[in-house]
Amino acid sequence: xxxxxxxxxxxxxxxxxxxxxxxxxxxxxxxxxxxxxxxxxxxxxxxxxxxxxxxxxxxxxxxxxxxxxxxxxxxxxxxxxxxxxxxxxxxxxxxxxxxxxxxxxxxxxxxxxxxxxxxxxxxxxxxxxxxxxxxxxxxxxxxxxxxxxxxxxxxxxxxxxxxxxxxxxxxxxxxxxxxxxxxxxxxxxxxxxxxxxxxxxxxxxxxxxxxxxxxxxxxx
Amino acid sequence: xxxxxxxxxxxxxxxxxxxxxxxxxxxxxxxxxxxxxxxxxxxxxxxxxxxxxxxxxxxxxxxxxxxxxxxxxxxxxxxxxxxxxxxxxxxxxxxxxxxxxxxxxxxxxxxxxxxxxxxxxxxxxxxxxxxxxxxxxxxxxxxxxxxxxxxxxxxxxxxxxxxxxxxxxxxxxxxxxxxxxxxxxxxxxxxxxxxxxxxxxxxxxxx
Numbered sequence: 001x002x003x004x005x006x007x008x009x010x011x012x013x014x015x016x017x018x019x020x021x022x023x024x025x026x027x028x029x030x031x032x033x034x035x036x037x038x039x040x041x042x043x044x045x046x047x048x049x050x051x052x053x054x055x056x057x058x059x060x061x062x063x064x065x066x067x068x069x070x071x072x073x074x075x076x077x078x079x080x081x082x083x084x085x086x087x088x089x090x091x092x093x094x095x096x097x098x099x100x101x102x103x104x105x106x107x108x109x110x111x112x113x114x115x116x117x118x119x120x121x122x123x124x125x126x127x128x129x130x131x132x133x134x135x136x137x138x139x140x141x142x143x144x145x146x147x148x149x150x151x152x153x154x155x156x157x158x159x160x161x162x163x164x165x166x167x168x169x170x171x172x173x174x175x176x177x178x179x180x181x182x183x184x185x186x187x188x189x190x191x192x193x194x195x196x197x198x199x200x201x202x203x204x205x206x207x208x209x210x211x212x213x214x215x216x217x218x219x220x
Numbered sequence: 221x222x223x224x225x226x227x228x229x230x231x232x233x234x235x236x237x238x239x240x241x242x243x244x245x246x247x248x249x250x251x252x253x254x255x256x257x258x259x260x261x262x263x264x265x266x267x268x269x270x271x272x273x274x275x276x277x278x279x280x281x282x283x284x285x286x287x288x289x290x291x292x293x294x295x296x297x298x299x300x301x302x303x304x305x306x307x308x309x310x311x312x313x314x315x316x317x318x319x320x321x322x323x324x325x326x327x328x329x330x331x332x333x334x335x336x337x338x339x340x341x342x343x344x345x346x347x348x349x350x351x352x353x354x355x356x357x358x359x360x361x362x363x364x365x366x367x368x369x370x371x372x373x374x375x376x377x378x379x380x381x382x383x384x385x386x387x388x389x390x391x392x393x394x395x396x397x398x399x400x401x402x403x404x405x406x407x408x409x410x411x412x413x414x415x416x417x418x419x420x421x422x423x424x425x426x427x
Contacts, residue, residue: 008329008380010353016365018345024267026344029241034266034341035259036245038308043253052331068332068347073241086247094243100251107254112261119308119337122384150382152329154356166312169384186383188314193376197357204375207356210383 001146002153004063005056009154009197013064030069037076038116044104045083048120049176053148054079122170124183131213132187136162139219140189140211148176151215155207158195159219163208164188171212185213271340274305275388276409278338280402282315283393293317296388300338310337310386316379317390318419323370324389325363325416327355328381335386339411346415356380366417389416396423 025031037051046054055075056063063071080086084101107115132138142157143149150172166186174182193205234242248254278300282289291299296315313335316324328334329352334342345351354362359376363369370376379387391413397405400423412418 005330007349007353009357010349011357013348013350013353016345016348016350016354016362018343018366022343024341025263027235027238029238031263031267032241032245032259035262036241036248036254038262039254039258040248055331064349068344070237073237073244077244080248085251085253086244090247091240091244094246096247096250100253103253106252107258109255109257109261112258112265116262116265117307119306119311121311123312150330152380152382154329155380164314166383166385169312172383186385188385190377202360202372202376204372205359205377206375207378207380209380210385212383 001053001056001148002144003056004058004060005052006152007064008152025069030067033069033073033076037072039107040076040080042105042107042115043085045085046079046178047175049148049170049172050178051075051079052172053176054082056148123166124168124170124181126168127183130165130185130187132162132165132185132216132218134162134165137219138162138189138216140215141217145173147173149173151211152209154196155191155209155211158191160189160191160195160209162187163190166210169212171214173212173214187211187213187216189216266336266341270307270336272338272409272411272414273406274303274340275335275338275411275414276406277303277402278305278315278388279390279409279414280406282317282390283397283405284402292390300388305337307337309333310335312385313338313388314379314385315388315390316377318392318416320374320392322375322377323363323416324387325355325359325376325378326381326387326389327352327378329353329356330380330382333381333384333386335388337386338388339414343411363417366412368417368419389414391418391420394420394422396425 055071058074090097139159140156168183169186171182171184174180188208189211190206190208193201194203249256282292292315296313300313332342332347356378359378408420410418413420
């Protein structure tokens, strides 16, 4: 979606400000939001792409002025509501008024280490040969879906070169809508800075993006 | 002290968001969706166990062990996992090597993808609009704000982490470090040098 999260190339946000000796969390609630969000993954009600879509669906003006963990809290709260796991009344009171819905499992403390260490690999079996090869010139598509996509606006309808062939990965445009993994080939595509940002950019500089086959067409 | 272990009922000092998060955790716990002790363990893992010290070990090994260096170039996922640095947001890794010709810089313009398994949780600046918006369009200006002037003779390659591939920059080994062992070298490696917003300061020659 063309939402507040698609920030590449926007202007006016000012300088990058680094905080010295920054802690992981600036308040306890931030740590709890991180932990809750990860723990809720075990319930099996949504995947990482749906999680990202929930966050990027925040109203753009709100997204841009919210902190990272405020955005996470917004995303996870909406997912919980969408899946009927909690309602507004319960969120306000902090007390259950409806019985819980069925979930895959509750993450137990003794399983945290194993779960975190295992992660969630996104690669899948190769069912068909790759459509593009190393060094091939491609052009990205110019779609503007309202649903989740990982092709940022700044890299649409641009010519680049396949710089790595990664194998087959879960396709977020499908997975983000809960329509299944639809695994497809993933590539690293290199774009000249001047292709993306205009002729005045240094010609030697480049930007790479990791893009799935449905985002690409052969540039013949 | 962790939030759920507070026993006092005086919430008057809490901000609105603290109160909301506390109510949420309490509700999720009551409904059996989460176990607060598991949430504690997750937080502690990122506070204590997983951080840039992991990535620094990878870099130091890449500097000192030719076979490991070659493996990292060929299959960074396997090479990094072999050191025990598996875990989420590090399932698929690529190592990019800074050189005299090329400087690499990592960003995620669409969210905040970051190699947690080797660098821990991302700093606020990495997750914030100024960096996410500008790293792709004016990397040289962003690097200058970090005190890095990259000569135009050197190519800058920015990697926008749009998929589940996570990037780790292998900075150049500073001069005058031939006598240092792997663990001493690891001490020199900063988090920002593995994102690409810093290089490693030269070491003063031994007198």
